[in-house]
Amino acid sequence: MATGAGPDSFVNPKWGKSMQVESVQELALNVDPKAVPPRYIRIPEERPTSSLLVSRDSAIPLIDMKKLIPHREDYQRQQEMERLSNACQEWGFFQIVNHGIPHSLLDAIKGVAKEFFNLPLQEKQKCAPQAGDVQGYGKTFVVAEDQTLDWGDLLALALMPNNLKNLALWPTVPTNFRDTVERYAIEVERVAQEVLSLFAENLHLEAEYFKDKFGSEPTNLMRMNLYPPCPRPDLVLGLSPHSDGGGITLLLQDDQTEGLHVRKNNQWIPVQPIPYALVVNIGDLVEVMTNGRYKSVEHRAVTSQERARLSVALFYSAGIDAEVAPSSKIVDEDQQLLYRKFIHEEYIRYYLSRQLKGKHPLADFAKLDICSN
Numbered sequence: 390m391a392t393g394a395g396p397d398s399f400v401n402p403k404w405g406k407s408m409q410v411e412s413v414q415e416l417a418l419n420v421d422p423k424a425v426p427p428r429y430i431r432i433p434e435e436r437p438t439s440s441l442l443v444s445r446d447s448a449i450p451l452i453d454m455k456k457l458i459p460h461r462e463d464y465q466r467q468q469e470m471e472r473l474s475n476a477c478q479e480w481g482f483f484q485i486v487n488h489g490i491p492h493s494l495l496d497a498i499k500g501v502a503k504e505f506f507n508l509p510l511q512e513k514q515k516c517a518p519q520a521g522d523v524q525g526y527g528k529t530f531v532v533a534e535d536q537t538l539d540w541g542d543l544l545a546l547a548l549m550p551n552n553l554k555n556l557a558l559w560p561t562v563p564t565n566f567r568d569t570v571e572r573y574a575i576e577v578e579r580v581a582q583e584v585l586s587l588f589a590e591n592l593h594l595e596a597e598y599f600k601d602k603f604g605s606e607p608t609n610l611m612r613m614n615l616y617p618p619c620p621r622p623d624l625v626l627g628l629s630p631h632s633d634g635g636g637i638t639l640l641l642q643d644d645q646t647e648g649l650h651v652r653k654n655n656q657w658i659p660v661q662p663i664p665y666a667l668v669v670n671i672g673d674l675v676e677v678m679t680n681g682r683y684k685s686v687e688h689r690a691v692t693s694q695e696r697a698r699l700s701v702a703l704f705y706s707a708g709i710d711a712e713v714a715p716s717s718k719i720v721d722e723d724q725q726l727l728y729r730k731f732i733h734e735e736y737i738r739y740y741l742s743r744q745l746k747g748k749h750p751l752a753d754f755a756k757l758d759i760c761s762n
């Protein structure tokens with residue numbers, strides 16, 4: 390990830406090695422309606438309609454943040470805390486409403502994202518990364534010539550801390566892009582910290598546990614995803630199955646077009662858009678810090694034949710040099726340590742240098758071999 394000005398160790402550390410590939414938006418404009426280019430076609434087991442079933446029998450939990458206002462020691466709060474605890478342990482995903490982010494700001498962030506993706510390719514390419522950089526307009530996680538590609542374009546930018554922020558890659562059109570994203574980042578950080586302190590309360594840890602462990606310079610990375618309409622949504626994926634590598638993710642999704650699927654009990658559960666709600670999911674670091682009690686769960690995005698879909702994900706996470714380890718209090722209760730400790734930057738490098746593919750990064754990188762006797 391290129392970094393702009395900052396300490397030497399962070400100047401272009403080349404965390405990723407993503408290759409340049411064509412814009413799917415451009416491709417979608419010209420594609421033969423009956424034929425998707427072979428590089429996007431999934432093997433049958435990976436297609437949206439095969440192997441695991443898509444099930445609409447259940448839905449990720451919906452959490453009302455208003456019911457969770459601290460110091461409201463009533464029964465309603467207790468019930469909502471239990472629902473939150475269940476969401477973190479059973480789903481790794483939930484939606485939140487009444488989070489306090491003004492609706493006008495949520496409209497504005499989607500507005501600037503749409504305006505950016507609607508610019509001519511040449512204009513967007515002003516934000517294209519240099520080789521080896523994972524920030525900017527284009528694609529991440531493309532590591533091999535023969536890799537099947539996702540049907541989507543993205544704009545990835547570090548919002549925090551300042552030494553990772555590379556303003557040279559930030560769009561200057563629309564002109565309110567920077568101001569809108571910066572205002573949104575502040576609100577999302579506030580909500581992320583509120584959610585993390587609710588996690589701490591549910592886990593009987595100190596209220597500031599995650600805040601302390603994330604350190605004095607937490608990271609906040611943004612990914613705007615645009616999935617153009619696809620003539621054969623049955624053959625492609627918008628985003629490959631993966632778990633998120635950060636602490637927690639707050640995702641704003643399109644109101645009009647469904648596309649996010651969460652994996653549960655070997656089924657894919659579609660996440661229904663709720664206007665002005667945010668989807669929250671546990672990332673790999675919080676799974677490690679909770680010694681696996683809270684699950685970082687696989688998810689993917691599928692495409693639609695009729696409509697483009699937009700999503701804006703903010704990955705709120707620990708500082709680059711933070712030490713990540715399971716809480717000793719939880720390990721004492723569980724009596725089994727499931728993950729080794731590591732420095733966050735080591736995991737970022739590992740995660741970004743691979744194809745997005747299921748939950749392998751965390752398991753391969755930090756999971757300890759447990760003997761059953």
Ligand SMILES: O=C(O)CCC(=O)C(=O)O
Pocket residue numbers: 612614628633640642648649688689690699700702
């Ligand atoms: O577009 C979506 O709904 C999913 C996005 C996502 O999972 C990601 O950016 O990590």
Ligand SMILES: [Fe+2]
Pocket residue numbers: 631632633688
């Ligand atoms: Fe994700």
